[in-house]
Amino acid sequence: MKRDEPTHLGWDGSWDAECDVVVVGSGAGGMSAALTAAHAGLRVTVIEKTAYFGGSTAVSGGAVWIPENTLMAGVGHTDSRASVMRYLDATIGPRMRPELMRAYLDNGPRMVEFMHAHTSAVRFTSRALSPDYQSDLDGASMGGRTLDPAEFDARVLGARFDEVRRPYPQFMALGGMMVNRKDIDRLLAAFTTVEGFAHSTKLVWRYLRDRTRFSRGTRLLLGNALAARLFKSAIDAGITLMSRTSAHQLIHADDRIVGIVVVRDGKHTAIRARHAVVLASGGFAASPAWRARHVPHAEQHSSLSPEGNTGDGMTLALDVGAQLARGNASNAFWSPVSRMKLDDGSARVFPHLVTDRQKPGVIAVNAKGRRFTNESASYHAFVNAMHDTQTLPAYLICDSACLRQYGLGLVRPAVQGFGWATSYRRYLRSGYLIRGNTIADLAKQLGIDAHALEQTVSKANLSARTGRDAEFGRGTQAYSQYLGDPAHGPNPCLGPISTGPFYAVVLYPGDIGSALGLQTNANAQVLDDAGEPITGLYACGNDMNSVMAGNYPAAGITLGPALTFGYIVGREIAAHAKAPAAQGIETQ
Structure with missing residues (x-):
């Protein structure tokens, strides 16, 4: 019997469907858990709240941080647990939970090997050059730890291609x-x-x-390639995939989670989960209410998370006695963002991750016209500096030569070889791009002190000539240099601001996902208020509290743990189900 009545009045004990495992969410963590459990012979159902599969993974950069992985040797790198731990001790410090970190580091390489050996489509390549974000610290790596999903030809999905969440339009050319x-x-x-x-x-x-x-185009890259590869693998593995299906209520009976009530097309359906429910619904970053409680300066904050990431999995778990973690360095993974108002009244949000802040000739200033941080630091560190210095908003500034060569936010660089000037009319008309004929004029347009901004630009121009940033040491770390312009000297991150007119965009604090999540043990079992596992309930991805405790040491420290703990979850459920151990999965 399909149920129409509200289920918050109580579950009546009957089931509408059943399987071995229900996974809530279709991002990297949920799909990893589903694939691992399915390979062990379990019947798995994945429910996805939105119309599209892939979650945050599909709109991400796709980087996957897996130290000591077996692919790094192919690009000339070696690694050791000792060096990884020195780096993590330096970047995370006492907030680290050693048992979770050990589980992650032990199982990350196994996850990669499992995906390559036992899924139809999930494949990774190793980055030869990808410095860890605090590359001057002991134990940091210059490459090899960060993996990328291999390019994917989505034509193999046929008509199901449109079920994969699209990347954000600002990251595609020619409309797709x-x-x-x-x-x-x-x-x-x-x-x-x-x-x-x-x-x-x-x-x-x-x-x-x-x-x-x-x-749209079927040559998929970055996180969209990973999401599509996971989706194709799930189809081939016979996993039941239900879109437009929201999680409504966990069913707790006999001292364990035994199922879940979902809502699809307005109908309530009780699904029995014989062995476990896995929460991987993407965290809370798209929820204004959750952000108001857990994110600083929420009134100015913007999130890049997909619309479905509203804390559903965490809310369900809290209703059955789970607890949120405490003591994170940050409750989200930060990125500075700019916002352009569109003609229809909506806004397009652009995360300033790697394309402009690090380039020579770009500086960031506060309302007093002064620099406040190293513009070439990681996106997470940059927003931490905004928070710490109360720089809300900040202003990213460059000259016309820099804008033409590198672009600024949504404003793309010019194609080389064209003799005519690039038009910035729509960006100027919307107020997204601000222009001044002189530095003083630009300061006036921004409402900041003209004399101070002129002094700041003068200092920046001196730094560009000498190659040395005396204030913040910009361009001295390998990570900064990696994202600068290697053809520019003497410092790839320092350039002049001298050719008028001059331009700016306004930066606000934002995020690319939440870090605060449910407290779990090393097997990703959700813990109750007493610190005991809630039998039959697991969490991974952004529903699980960040294994990095809200720090951001390197590219891929969200997807790496999501995939790895998803693999751990699938393996643990299989072990507890006493399912026949499948080749390639350790069940001890």
């Missing part, structure tokens, strides 16, 4: 073509180099062919 950093460099050089022309022609021709059959 995904590009990475190398693609962008070659597209910008399409009319000045043979390589650029050849690569750009190939990309655009492929995209135009795709659009005759599909709603």
